Amino acid sequence: MRPTKPVMLASQKGLALLSVMLVVTIAIVLSAQLMRQTSAALNDAQQTAQLRQAFWYSRAGETFGRQILHEDFVQGTQARQATTDSFHDTWAESFRGFELEDGKLVIKVIDLRSRINLNAIQGQASTAAESALREVWLQHGLPTAQLDILLAYLQDHTFQDISELAGLLNINQQQLVALQSLLVALPDSQLAVNLNTAGEAVLQAVLPKESDSVVRKIIETRASEAFISVDQAPLSNYSSTSTTLDVKSEYFEVQAHAQFGNAHHYLRTRLHRNVDGELRILDRAEGKQFVRELLEHTQS
Numbered sequence: 001m002r003p004t005k006p007v008m009l010a011s012q013k014g015l016a017l018l019s020v021m022l023v024v025t026i027a028i029v030l031s032a033q034l035m036r037q038t039s040a041a042l043n044d045a046q047q048t049a050q051l052r053q054a055f056w057y058s059r060a061g062e063t064f065g066r067q068i069l070h071e072d073f074v075q076g077t078q079a080r081q082a083t084t085d086s087f088h089d090t091w092a093e094s095f096r097g098f099e100l101e102d103g104k105l106v107i108k109v110i111d112l113r114s115r116i117n118l119n120a121i122q123g124q125a126s127t128a129a130e131s132a133l134r135e136v137w138l139q140h141g142l143p144t145a146q147l148d149i150l151l152a153y154l155q156d157h158t159f160q161d162i163s164e165l166a167g168l169l170n171i172n173q174q175q176l177v178a179l180q181s182l183l184v185a186l187p188d189s190q191l192a193v194n195l196n197t198a199g200e201a202v203l204q205a206v207l208p209k210e211s212d213s214v215v216r217k218i219i220e221t222r223a224s225e226a227f228i229s230v231d232q233a234p235l236s237n238y239s240s241t242s243t244t245l246d247v248k249s250e251y252f253e254v255q256a257h258a259q260f261g262n263a264h265h266y267l268r269t270r271l272h273r274n275v276d277g278e279l280r281i282l283d284r285a286e287g288k289q290f291v292r293e294l295l296e297h298t299q300s
Contacts (some may be wrong), residue, residue: 002178050263057100058267061107061256065091066271066279069252070110073277085111085249086196086226103260108294112270114197115184115250116205118162121154123189128206130189136182137204142175159185161285177292179286184251187272192246195233196226206244209237228263250274251282253295266291 068091075090080206084091091109098105116136120129130151137147146169153168162185166176182202193206195218203215219235227233230245238245256267268280268290288295 050261053260054263054265055258057105057258058256058265061105062254064105065109065254069273070277071088084226084247084287088226093292106257106298108255110253111194111249112184112198112251112253113180115196117184117186117191119158119189120191125191125243140178161185173298180221186251192248195230195245195247196222255291257291257294
């Protein structure tokens with residue numbers, strides 16, 4: 001009978017070696033996994049820090065926009081008796097860009113009275129507001145049934161934001177974007193479209209009785225000098241008692257795009273400026289979809 005002890009010892013040594021190799025393999029796998037998790041955690045922490053910094057950059061843009069609007073009001077009241085808001089004012093630059101440490105900030109200020117206020121359907125100029133909305137619907141070839149639903153809704157409800165149209169009328173994103181440059185939801189019932197800042201399509205909508213040549217003349221005239229009063233405009237079918245038009249605004253929007261590292265933050269802030277030039281925040285919205293005009297200018 002042959003001895004078995006050496007074979008058993010060799011077998012035990014082999015098992016021990018396998019066990020050591022298994023432990024080492026497990027340790028390597030666990031170490032690699034731990035390194036991946038640590039790296040991911042560091043990346044997440046870095047991304048969070050960058051997002052936070054981009055957020056505060058955009059808030060700084062909001063503050064800067066408010067300061068521009070306040071200074072413009074002070075300069076305007078000092079320079080002339082009648083306050084106006086036009087593209088000749090400092091706030092109306094197409095956009096302002098700032099290079100910051102590891103990032104950048106771009107802001108744009110928009111006059112919200114350059115658009116047709118949906119909530120004016122409940123105000124003194126309700127007839128003019130309805131007529132303007134019908135012109136807008138006609139310009140874009142939208143179904144009149146949608147407009148009928150909107151007008152009926154506005155008799156008893158007000159809009160907080162133009163984006164609410166999507167849910168009410170079931171319009172697509174492309175249609176909503178087109179309407180956002182023409183319509184606005186303001187916290188009052190006035191129409192009072194600013195003659196100095198409204199685009200051609202808006203002017204055509206609120207002045208349906210005026211010819212296209214008159215609208216173009218208005219735009220050409222204000223390019224060299226702002227209208228101090230509506231009476232200065234070359235209008236032939238506009239009543240001096242009408243509240244459809246104005247030459248100033250009290251509602252503005254500051255759009256800000258901030259970048260820090262790889263992080264981006266988009267902020268829209270709507271403001272009300274009272275008769276003393278004091279500014280109050282109406283609301284804020286975050287997201288790329290709320291700063292479309294700013295992005296169009298910076299990407300063009």
